[in-house]
Amino acid sequence: MNNLTLKNNTLYIGGVSTLDLAYTYGTPLYVMDEDLIRENMRAFKKSFDNYYSGNGLVCYASKAFCCLAVCRIAKEEGIGLDVVSAGELYTAVKADFDTSKILFHGNNKTLSELEYALEVGVGRIAVDNLSELEKLNAIAKNKNMIANIIFRIKPGIDAHTHDFVKTGQIDSKFGFALETGEAFEAVKRALEYENIKLLGLHCHIGSQIMDTEPFTHAAEVMFSLIEKIKIELDYEIDDLNLGGGFGIKYLETDDFIQYDDYIRDCSKIIAKITAEKGLKTPFILIEPGRSIVGPAGITLYTVGAVKNIPNIRKYVSIDGGMTDNPRYALYQSKYEILCANKASEPKTDIIALAGKCCESGDLIGMDLSLQKVAENDIIAVLATGAYNYSMSSNYNRIPKPPVVFVKDGKSRVVVKRETFEDIIRNDN
Numbered sequence: 001m002n003n004l005t006l007k008n009n010t011l012y013i014g015g016v017s018t019l020d021l022a023y024t025y026g027t028p029l030y031v032m033d034e035d036l037i038r039e040n041m042r043a044f045k046k047s048f049d050n051y052y053s054g055n056g057l058v059c060y061a062s063k064a065f066c067c068l069a070v071c072r073i074a075k076e077e078g079i080g081l082d083v084v085s086a087g088e089l090y091t092a093v094k095a096d097f098d099t100s101k102i103l104f105h106g107n108n109k110t111l112s113e114l115e116y117a118l119e120v121g122v123g124r125i126a127v128d129n130l131s132e133l134e135k136l137n138a139i140a141k142n143k144n145m146i147a148n149i150i151f152r153i154k155p156g157i158d159a160h161t162h163d164f165v166k167t168g169q170i171d172s173k174f175g176f177a178l179e180t181g182e183a184f185e186a187v188k189r190a191l192e193y194e195n196i197k198l199l200g201l202h203c204h205i206g207s208q209i210m211d212t213e214p215f216t217h218a219a220e221v222m223f224s225l226i227e228k229i230k231i232e233l234d235y236e237i238d239d240l241n242l243g244g245g246f247g248i249k250y251l252e253t254d255d256f257i258q259y260d261d262y263i264r265d266c267s268k269i270i271a272k273i274t275a276e277k278g279l280k281t282p283f284i285l286i287e288p289g290r291s292i293v294g295p296a297g298i299t300l301y302t303v304g305a306v307k308n309i310p311n312i313r314k315y316v317s318i319d320g321g322m323t324d325n326p327r328y329a330l331y332q333s334k335y336e337i338l339c340a341n342k343a344s345e346p347k348t349d350i351i352a353l354a355g356k357c358c359e360s361g362d363l364i365g366m367d368l369s370l371q372k373v374a375e376n377d378i379i380a381v382l383a384t385g386a387y388n389y390s391m392s393s394n395y396n397r398i399p400k401p402p403v404v405f406v407k408d409g410k411s412r413v414v415v416k417r418e419t420f421e422d423i424i425r426n427d428n
C-alpha cells in the first residue's frame, strides 16, 4: 500500500515506525494514516467537482469507521456524512457536523431515532419501508415540520460480490423493490403525505465492487423509475443517490479501479440519459465508506503461541482476533499480513492467523504467507481501516483496542483503549 514504507527491516506508516507504535501504545492497535483518509475524501470530492460541477455531495458512510475524529475530518474536508443509527448521528452531532449534510439510513429506525433525526435537522432521511414513512409523517406532523426524504430502492442488480454485502437484489431486507412496482407505489404514497417532502431516490448495490459497470447499470435502472414518476405523477425527482461500495485493494492481486473512473462513467451515463429523456439533471450523491478509510488502516498484534501441527497447519496466535476484526468469521475476507519487525525478509511460511477467542472460527485468515515468526514478533494486518473498529465487540470480555492516527511522523490517540472498568461499567 502506498502509505506504507519499509526501513531497517521495519514497517512504517505515515512516517512512523510500527514498532514504536506497538511499544508506545501496546497491541492490539488500530493505526490509521490521517493523510490518506483526507486524500481519499478529497479525491471523491474533486471528481464530483469535475464531473457534476459541484451539483452533488459525497457522503462518507460512517459505518465503515465512526468516531469523533473521523467526523471532524469529514467536516474539515467539506463532505457530507451517511449515518445508520442514532449512535452514529450522535457522534456526528458531537463533532459539530453540519446536520443538513447528513443522510440517515437504516431498515428499522426506531421512533426515537426518527424523532432525533428531525430534531437535529438531518438533511435527508432514507426511508426504507412504508411503515417508516407513515411513522415519520406522523412525527413530523406532531412537530409541525416537514421531513425531507429519499427512498431506498432495490434496483434488482446483482453486483457479483459476497452474499452478505449484496443489497441491490430483490431478496434483500433493504428498501423497496423496483420490479414489483412497490417502489412506484411508495412514491405515490409519499406525495400524498403533507409532512413529507420526497427529494429523491437511493440505491446501494453492494460492497467491494471492482467494476464501474454495476454502478452505471444502477444509474440507468434508477432513471427508468425517475422517468416513470415524471410521466405518470408529474413529479420531478431532485436527488439521485448511487450509494457506496467502491472496491479497495485488500490483496496484491486485487484489481483496483480509480474512484475517479466510477464517477466519470456514471456522470457520462447520467448526462446521456437526462438529455435523451428530457429529464433534469438530479443532484447526485454517493456514500463511499470502505474506499475512504479501508486502505488507510492497519492493525498491529503481538505473536503469542506458534503451534505447528506437522503436515497439517501452522497456527500463529495473536493477542486480538475476531473481537477487533470479525470480517474473516463473517465473510471469509482476505488480507495481506506481514511481520512488522522482519518486514524486508521473504515470506517463507504459510500459516493460519488465529485470534485468542474461544471460537474455532476466530481467525484473521487461513493459508496466509508470512515471514517465519516467533513469540513477541509484531504482525501487521493491512487494509483494516474499514469495518474493523466499527464492527469490534467485547466477546470474551476483551477490551477494544485504541485507534491511533499517524500524520507527518507523529501519532495521536483518537479512541482510547478500553479498560476492564469499561467492561464492567454497565453491570449492576
Ligand SMILES: Cc1ncc(COP(=O)(O)O)c(C=O)c1O
Pocket: 061, 064, 082, 105, 167, 204, 206, 207, 208, 243, 244, 245, 246, 287, 288, 289, 290, 291, 386
Ligand atoms: C446504504 C449504504 N451506503 C453506503 C455503504 C458503504 O459501502 P462501502 O463501505 O462499501 O463503500 C453501505 C455499506 O453497507 C450501505 O449499506
